[in-house]
Amino acid sequence: NKNIGVMTSGGDAPGMCCVVRAVVRQTIASGCTPFAVYEGYQGLVDGGDMIKQMAWEDVRGWVSEGGTLIGTARCKAFMERAGRLNAANNLVEKGIDALIICGGDGSLTGADKFRGEWPSLMNELVSSGKRTEEAVKRFRHLNIVGLVGSIDNDLSGTDATIGCYSSLQRICQSIDFIDATAFSHQRAFVIEVMGRHCGWLALMAGVSCGADFIFIPENPPSENWEDEMCSIVSKHRAMGKRKTTVIVAEGAHDMKLNKITAVMVKDLLAQRVGLDTRVTTLGHVQRGGPPCAYDRMLATLQGVEAVKAVLDATPETPSPIICIVENKIVRKPMLDAIAKTNEVAGNIEKMDFEAAMRGRDAEFSE
Ligand code: F6P
Numbered sequence: 001n002k003n004i005g006v007m008t009s010g011g012d013a014p015g016m017c018c019v020v021r022a023v024v025r026q027t028i029a030s031g032c033t034p035f036a037v038y039e040g041y042q043g044l045v046d047g048g049d050m051i052k053q054m055a056w057e058d059v060r061g062w063v064s065e066g067g068t069l070i071g072t073a074r075c076k077a078f079m080e081r082a083g084r085l086n087a088a089n090n091l092v093e094k095g096i097d098a099l100i101i102c103g104g105d106g107s108l109t110g111a112d113k114f115r116g117e118w119p120s121l122m123n124e125l126v127s128s129g130k131r132t133e134e135a136v137k138r139f140r141h142l143n144i145v146g147l148v149g150s151i152d153n154d155l156s157g158t159d160a161t162i163g164c165y166s167s168l169q170r171i172c173q174s175i176d177f178i179d180a181t182a183f184s185h186q187r188a189f190v191i192e193v194m195g196r197h198c199g200w201l202a203l204m205a206g207v208s209c210g211a212d213f214i215f216i217p218e219n220p221p222s223e224n225w226e227d228e229m230c231s232i233v234s235k236h237r238a239m240g241k242r243k244t245t246v247i248v249a250e251g252a253h254d255m256k257l258n259k260i261t262a263v264m265v266k267d268l269l270a271q272r273v274g275l276d277t278r279v280t281t282l283g284h285v286q287r288g289g290p291p292c293a294y295d296r297m298l299a300t301l302q303g304v305e306a307v308k309a310v311l312d313a314t315p316e317t318p319s320p321i322i323c324i325v326e327n328k329i330v331r332k333p334m335l336d337a338i339a340k341t342n343e344v345a346g347n348i349e350k351m352d353f354e355a356a357m358r359g360r361d362a363e364f365s366e
Helices: 016-029 041-046 081-094 105-127 133-139 164-185 200-209 225-238 262-272 293-312 334-349 353-365
Strands: 003-008 033-037 051-053 098-103 143-148 188-193 213-215 244-249 277-281 320-325 328-333
Touching (some): 003 016, 003 041, 016 098, 143 293, 164 244, 188 200, 213 225, 244 262, 293 328, 320 334, 328 334
């Protein structure tokens, strides 16, 4: 009988509540005891009521809830060893030695670091007199399993992160709404979508909504992008199009890493093409709201698999991450996936865009 903790961390994503529901219920179905850690890593550091035992009915109805009902936070205290020592102490107090974490790459890297430090944290709890040798004996190993929750679809090694299809759906629906008014007035709209380092949302929204032009971080436009964009938009207008849609990922930039903003694009369309142009920044409506069916299914299947991975793990098993590859739920070593993700981001920073694109292509063909 294991005590298994579940928490959500980093930016919320639709489907996180489904993860918590699936983990709680699969844990109970496996004869173990589930605990929810509230407010992400802050809850681990604070302990007490922030770590609550969960019952089957506590998560009733959570399958269709947006955001995360157990809260999430960006926690500075957990970045310090003293914070992690408190977190370890709180877990020992509740008898928890397995954690399932749903978050982005930063949250999962933090979790794996915590796992690596765990034996030394146990020693420190004993040497500082907080716990006896006897009390920490059964906590010699911390078991971590990761689930990727992020609307950006920015983790290498999985076809989809939990939340990305809900967000994409909301973006497409918003663009459909905008299209009606754009068509009526023959206007151009420049739409900024989320995606700090990853252009998946912008790219897929562009394909799904028939955008005229898109800007994404991984594939910056050619040096004369202003001319190129204006000539494409003008050509589409000459072919009879009454509306223009340009999508800009929030992390978009040119070949020299100069930021390309929605306002810059709007000014160009107004001044050079003569279009009545408006900017719409979709913002956090992309992130909130109920999960779509795909995310509910993904989060539920992955939550169940995460509990199975906890029960299968030995101290030697590297922390797994639960992925979906070609429609199959699979486990992969967490740190490999994170290293590959960082490689793509690093290539963008080094302005090696070809390598960044190769990295992203490899993700899709893996
Ligand atoms: O979840 C990732 C993300 O959606 C990014 O695309 C965006 O830049 C960021 O979150 C914004 O998050 P916040 O408003 O919470 O800082």
